[in-house]
Amino acid sequence: MTVVFWILAAVTVAGGLAAVMLKNTVHCALALTTAFAGLALLFMQLDAQFVGFAQILVYIGAVAILVVFAILLTRESEQPEKGVFSRTWLAGLAIAAAVFAVLAWAVLNSRAALPDAVGLPKPAPEVTVAQIGDALMGRYVLPLEILALLLTAAMIGAVLVAMHEKGGRK
Amino acid sequence: MRWLWLIPALPIVASGIIALLKQPRRRLSAGLAIAALSFSLLLSLAAFAHVIDTRALLLHFGFNPAVRETVDFTWLTFGTSTVQLGWVLDPLAAVMLMMVTFVGLLIFIYSVGYMAHDENYTRFFCFLSLFAGAMLGVVISNSLLLLFMCWEIVGLTSYLLIGFWYQKPSAAAAAKKAFITTRFGDVFFLLGIVWLFAQTGTLLFYNQGAGSLEPLAIGMLLQTPAKLGLSAAGAIGLLIFAGAVGKSGQLPLHVWLPDAMEGPTPVSALIHAATMVAAGVYLVARVYPLMTAGVLPGGTTTSLTVITWVGASTAVFAALIAVAQNDIKRILAYSTVSQLGYMMAGLGLGGVAVGMFHLITHAFFKALLFLGAGSVIHGSHEEQDVRNMGGIRKYMPVTFVVYAVGMLALCGVPIFFSGFWSKDAILESAHKWHAGQGPFYLLVFGALLTAFYMTRQVSYVFFGDNRGHDHPHESPRVMTAPLAILAFFAIALGVVGTPAWPWFRSFLTDTHANFGGLDSFKEPGLLTLMLLSSMVVLFGIGLGWMLYGNKSPRAEEPDALEKAIPPVWRALRDRLYVDELYGATIIAFYYWWARVADWLDRRVWGGIVAAIMWLFGLWAQLNRFIDMNFVDGAFDKGCEELSGGGGLMARVQSGRVQNYLRLLALGVVILAAILIWSSHG
């Protein structure tokens, strides 16, 4: 476990925590981008450059912007008078804790945690973008096409959903 | 014949397209429907020709000229058993195809004129061609299941078309009646199908010896006994026959057919005279092997006996009723019922050929009559009561001529008209029947009645002087042209079925047609029989003419027959009280139920009232007052309790996404925990 990893992990987790805990919604969004960045760096730490860049491009470049746009469009940036947490926040917290407990327990009891397991650090696989391209156009061409379809559908759907009703109903 | 499926497919596709058209696209929709059906007609011609020349080929090489080509495919597979669908081309199907497509096409063309003023034109043609497609499907299907599907679609379209003018309550009621009544028969039909599948494991009719109508399966069915001393074959046959009874309006399920005349006249002609009601007959003909299963030469089977008696009695019953009707279309409707009875009897007595021959000829002249009636109604401004017509001969010559042809064909006037030959064949086979002469006499009586009431109707409508309010007018060319064609066939079709040259019979029974010439009339009893039937017919016509000819009774004054024998007349006029009978049973039930409710009221609530009186000893006014409150209060309380319970239930469904998410997460945790523990334990 390198120091870098711990730093990045700390950054990511801190960003995540901030993202869900801060009062001001826009701050949450910005913290979210921090978490994204941390994750991207973690990906690169895992020798997955391409995924890391994709992460930055998509999440920081697009999703984060979308989120802040949504925030400004829904005028939610100023926090509501009655707390930012929902009425049943305690139950939610408990459940989330339970989930983490189960997951952590599973991880720590699985073979992944044992030193002799697959987790041994091995030489980084040399992955060039060309290989990824070949894979995308070869083995994974069908998922790729389906994905393209999905994205188109999602775009149209999002536009339709967010579009103002014509003729101004209500 | 791989392309056989096109014949039903084309009209169905056409109807699909028409369904998408806008209402104003009248010409296009009509054009589509007619074009599709005429293509189907061409294809049917091709199929017919194909059958004929393969027969010729087989004959030439001296084989048994049985032509039967099937195309089957697996529809769905469950476990080890598969359900196969497919279509068959054999003489029976070929003839039926010809008839349906041809008559259908003529009627389509006719309705272009007839429905010209209706704003739901496109809808009409959509339904119409959907019906045509389904009917053709029934005809060609080689699987009882496929046949049943198309059969149901046919029923549906019939429902839609009867209720086409749904704004008329009577039409809506008639549609419902038709649908429900036929459904009643179809239940038994379905039972029969299921049973057959359970027994033979296949629903295909013909499948290289493995079909359910082929000797192997039939033999097997004969072995397995059913209740009432029937073999499984017989029982299944009877069940399927029940479906046929529903569809072709046999006794006791005939009630819907006369009411179905609420639909537009082309519909009555196409569906309730020519094709759909014939579907029942066709069905019986199709599964004939089941009916004749285990018949000894010259003998008969239970199913055949049942069919015969049902058919014969229907024939007379309906004819009797028809005598005393005044609605022009109703008369024709009842005559249709009785003719269908003839067909059934023919099937039961003399086999497929006899019944089918009458079916074909009847299809033509009955369609002719209906369309003629339609043209009369159309011309005399939607007047349907024969007593308010009369003397239309002068105004609508063409219609008169063709109608007369149709009427004579229906009555079975000797030699020149197809009706004569087909009915004569039935009578002959009835005469030859070994299991008693009852049907024969019934049928002869029926023939007499037929002649009588047709004469009555014609003389009412066309002779005498006009009692209508304003002058009728001849119908447009597009309506009369089909009439003329139909009239021609009503005469000509007899040729293929004369005893002299029984081509039709041999065509259907896979034997060689030999031109017997006049000697074939020398067959013992045949000539006398023909003579007898002609006598009967002429007597009937004469009687009718004597009573109604050239008189022009006013609408209000009693009918000629009514003067003679009032009670009988009244009974007939009220359709022998069948509807009343059915109604009565149901109403009785309602009465009984009402009485139960009444009892509850008296005993329970009344008891409470009494108790309160006794407790408080107040006088009656106050008493009733309290009672009301008390009762109402009780009711309200109960309602509150109920709604409270509902609310309790509904609380789970709090529309909060986070609740759902929470439950989800909880479930995940539990599942994961279980998984881990199980893997560890």
Place this chain on the structure above:
Amino acid sequence: MANTLDQIFVLLKHWIMGLFPSAVQPVIGALLSVVTIIVVFPALFALTTVLERKGLGRMQNRIGPNRTGPFGILQPVADGIKSLTKEDIIPTSADGVVHFIAPLVLVVAVFMGLAVLPMGRNMQLVDMDAGLLFFFAIGASTELSIFMAGWSSRNKYSLLGAMRAVAQMISYEVPLLMSSVAIVMITGSLSLVKIVEAQNQYTWGLPHWYIFTPWGFAAFVMFCIAATAETNRSPFDLPEGESELVAGYFTEYSGFKFALFFLGEYLGMFSISGLGSTLFLGGWSAPLQVLEFIPSWFWFFAKVMLSIVVLIWMRGTLPRLRQDQLMNFAWKFVLPMTLLNLFVAAMWRFMGEGWLRWVVCSAILIVVYVGAGRAMMLRQNYGPRSYRYAE
């Protein structure tokens, strides 16, 4: 000789690295390159400000800055000192943290973008396998800083400017990417170094720059438009349209932070034009084979400066667009054209050698361009605006 001159910086770097123990050498190397970049480009920025101000001055019939130093060459120094010593005002209602972070994020991101540009033969900070992707990823993250700046300073002009800027940058990022994807398709690599090497070859002394192919040219035009919009330069400078919103998203910034924004903007121009010249103008490769003796880094910077000059020129020439025109233009014209261009590039790739592909590809592009342009003119009435003067 020419070779040494060409590689002089590399040699220098290695020599300096040689002075250190081998353990720390990689760190030192990286440090050196970073320092170089951090020094060189701000200097270039200073130069450019003067250039721009004087150039614009000339275009508007006035003498630009001419007081400090000979011909006002030292103007940027003065500006720098001023902005450093000026008071740094933060609005009371502003969101302090974000307001502070925003310019830093911007500058850092832009500097990172410069890291993958090959500024000469073997002269790039990192030769990444996915260099182009990296560049765009970083470029995407500048938008966020702009939003932060606009939102945090609690000023409606700033917010409007930021929203405009972000919307515009997002819209034009897509064509930008698409037009460069064509190059990637042909080269078969995302590495900028490889792309340049692919262009660094000659027939009859003429270079194989991608701009000299039909699809390349089309892509270049699209790229220039998108790049101009991406850097919020006129005619796409709505986000800081002085006449509409005071100074856009950095209205509320002053002193050194303001300078940082300024720096960030110009560095953005540099990196974008550097990318453009890398993708289309053969990066550091010489325009003619005979000129190869001139060192590669010179060519690179020459091309960059050239495109900067063009940008300035455009700023002096073109009027500002309207927001709806901007968006329509991006989504309804540029994007479709780039997509078509992708298709054409694929055709080019698969049609093989010969004159035919030239004809076909150019034909398709020209026809569609003219057709679509006319259609838009008619529908959206772009093109020459009609002015109404007060009588």
Place this chain on the structure above:
Amino acid sequence: MTPLAGYLLVAALVFAIGLAGALTRRNAILVLIGIELMLNAANLNLVAFWRYGPHPEALTGMMFAVFSIAVAAAEAAVGLGLVIAIYRHARTADLDEINRMKG
């Protein structure tokens, strides 16, 4: 503790944080943010398993991550669109008040 376990733990933590956010915040947008975090945690798992799995050369986990990133983008777009539509309809993005679907 092995590197893989470390990554998995981090992923689990991020996932839990995201879940907590999704469960406890009032604001629909923040719920979406939480969901995004959860997705990213999943991606981290995928990549970690790819890296330390038996067959890194078979790129499976990486591809999976790439695809899931793309899908997540679509999901975010649609989700935010829905939030905006809801906001326009109910004039609030507070999930405690949006319970029109209550049974």
